[in-house]
Amino acid sequence: xxxSGEAVGADAGFNIGVPQKATAVAAIxxxxxxxxxxxxxxxxxxxxxxxxxxxxxxxxxxxxxSKCAHISRLGATSDKLRTPPRRxxxxxxxxxxxxxxxxxxxxxxxxxxAQIVRILQDGGLIAYPTDSCYALGAQMxxxxxLDRIRQIRRLNDKHHFTLVCRDFAQLGQLVNxxxxxxxxxxxxxxxxxxxxxxxxxxxPRRMLHxxxxxxxxxxxxxxxxxxxxxxxxxPILSSTLLLPGDEDPLIDGWDIKxxxxxxxxxxxxxxxxxxxxxTVVDFSDGYAEVTRRxxxxxxxxx
Numbered sequence: 001x002x003x004s005g006e007a008v009g010a011d012a013g014f015n016i017g018v019p020q021k022a023t024a025v026a027a028i029x030x031x032x033x034x035x036x037x038x039x040x041x042x043x044x045x046x047x048x049x050x051x052x053x054x055x056x057x058x059x060x061x062x063x064x065x066s067k068c069a070h071i072s073r074l075g076a077t078s079d080k081l082r083t084p085p086r087r088x089x090x091x092x093x094x095x096x097x098x099x100x101x102x103x104x105x106x107x108x109x110x111x112x113x114a115q116i117v118r119i120l121q122d123g124g125l126i127a128y129p130t131d132s133c134y135a136l137g138a139q140m141x142x143x144x145x146l147d148r149i150r151q152i153r154r155l156n157d158k159h160h161f162t163l164v165c166r167d168f169a170q171l172g173q174l175v176n177x178x179x180x181x182x183x184x185x186x187x188x189x190x191x192x193x194x195x196x197x198x199x200x201x202x203x204p205r206r207m208l209h210x211x212x213x214x215x216x217x218x219x220x221x222x223x224x225x226x227x228x229x230x231x232x233x234x235p236i237l238s239s240t241l242l243l244p245g246d247e248d249p250l251i252d253g254w255d256i257k258x259x260x261x262x263x264x265x266x267x268x269x270x271x272x273x274x275x276x277x278x279t280v281v282d283f284s285d286g287y288a289e290v291t292r293r294x295x296x297x298x299x300x301x302x
Contacts, residue, residue: 097261097262098127098257098260098261098264098265098266098267099115099119099265099266099267100253100254100257100266100267100269101115101116101266101267101268101269102253102269102270103116103224103268103269103270104270105129105223105224105270105271105272106223107223108223108224108227108270110227110231113224113227113228113231114231116128116228116266116268117228117231117232119265119266120137120138120139120142120228120232120236121139121232123138123139123142123144123145124138124145124265124266125137125138125142125145125148125149125263125264125265126138126264126265126266126267126268127241127250127253127256127260127264127266127267127268128224128225128228128267128268129222129224129225129253129268129269129270129271129273130164130192130220130222130225130238130273130274130278131190131191131192131220131221131222131225131273131274131295132192132220132240132273132274132276132277132278132294132295132296133240133241133249133250133251133273133274133275133276133277133295134240134241134249134250134251134253134256134273135162135164135238135239135240135241136149136152136153136238136239136240136241136264137164137228137236137237137238138236138237139232139234139236139237140163140203140204140207140234140235140236140237141204142237143204143206145237146161146206146207146237148263149161149237149239151263152243152260152263153239153242153243153244154244155239157210158209158210159239160194160196160209160214160215160216160280161207161215161216161237161238161239162194162215162216162217162218162237162238162239163203163207163215163216163217163218163235163236163237163238164218164219164220164225164229164235164236164237164238165217165218165219165229165235166219166226166229166230166235167219168182168186168189168219170229170234170235171217171219173200173202174199174200174202174203174215174217174235175195175197175198175199175200175203175215175217176197176198176199176200177197181195181197181283184288184300184301187300188296188297188300189218189219190219190220190221191219191220191221191296192220192221192274192276192278192279192294192295192296193218193278193279193280193281193296194216194217194218194278194279194280194281195216195217195218195280195281195282195283196214196215196216196280196281196282196283196284196291197214197215197217197283197284198212198213198214198284199213199214199215203215207237212284214282214284216280217235218278222273224268224270228268240277240278241256242277243259248275249275249276249277251272251273251274251275253267253268253269253270254269274295276294276295277292277294277295278292278294278295278296279292279293279294279295279296279297279298280292280294281298281301288301288302289301290302
């Protein structure tokens with residue numbers, strides 16, 4: 001194949017570590033440039049792709065796996081490929097360029113929600129809007145995503161991660177809550193609050209505070225989040241999208257994609273969201289202590 005009169009190279013019928021044969025890898029030259037791809041550079045798939053292609057567009061090499069419906073980007077060399085593991089630790093697909101989803105804030109499109117959840121289930125890391133501000137999100141048992149969040153935000157092991165829940169029934173499976181604490185939380189939930197509580201055995205140990213064995217939980221007042229958690233069928237591992245050196249969290253979907261395109265798998269945009277992080281209330285010692293003032297009124301806990 002030729003594009004704009006330039007040469008093209010192709011290599012087909014190669015093995016990518018799966019029982020089935022893959023189809024073809026094509027390298028396409030566009031605007032006077034030529035891209036060449038070696039078949040043995042494409043590794044880490046756990047199932048056959050329907051097709052894998054490579055094309056040079058605007059000076060960037062792009063890959064896509066049509067089975068996973070996931071677009072990825074390379075730098076100048078193949079060693080920049082990342083293959084983050086899916087749940088359970090097995091590599092699934094190449095990831096580099098974040099997909100962008102424009103989701104309706106009031107009535108989220110089921111098809112788009114299903115696609116976003118598939119990315120989470122495949123081991124992906126997403127940025128998504130909440131009722132406070134944007135957050136980074138992944139599947140609860142995803143160790144690789146947990147490490148990626150720590151790298152993006154430069155967090156230490158004492159940071160409290162948050163589990164975003166659908167309702168109190170789900171929340172109650174993750175943390176130990178007595179009657180007084182339950183009433184206090186219920187009075188402001190759903191809403192822009194995060195509560196630090198002792199974790200149950202349902203929470204992976206790597207998510208817990210190393211000494212207190214606590215974890216953050218919250219139930220956002222946001223239709224997109226509710227749809228994602230319902231479709232996923234479990235809480236979302238989450239952390240405020242506040243980058244090192246920034247005073248305020250990121251709140252615009254396109255800005256997030258431009259700044260974090262190379263480290264995220266998807267950006268979910270649902271229009272305006274909050275501009276402040278959640279108010280954090282710590283119940284670790286049996287009483288309420290406001291450790292961060294944010295979008296939620298802290299007065300009820302002071």
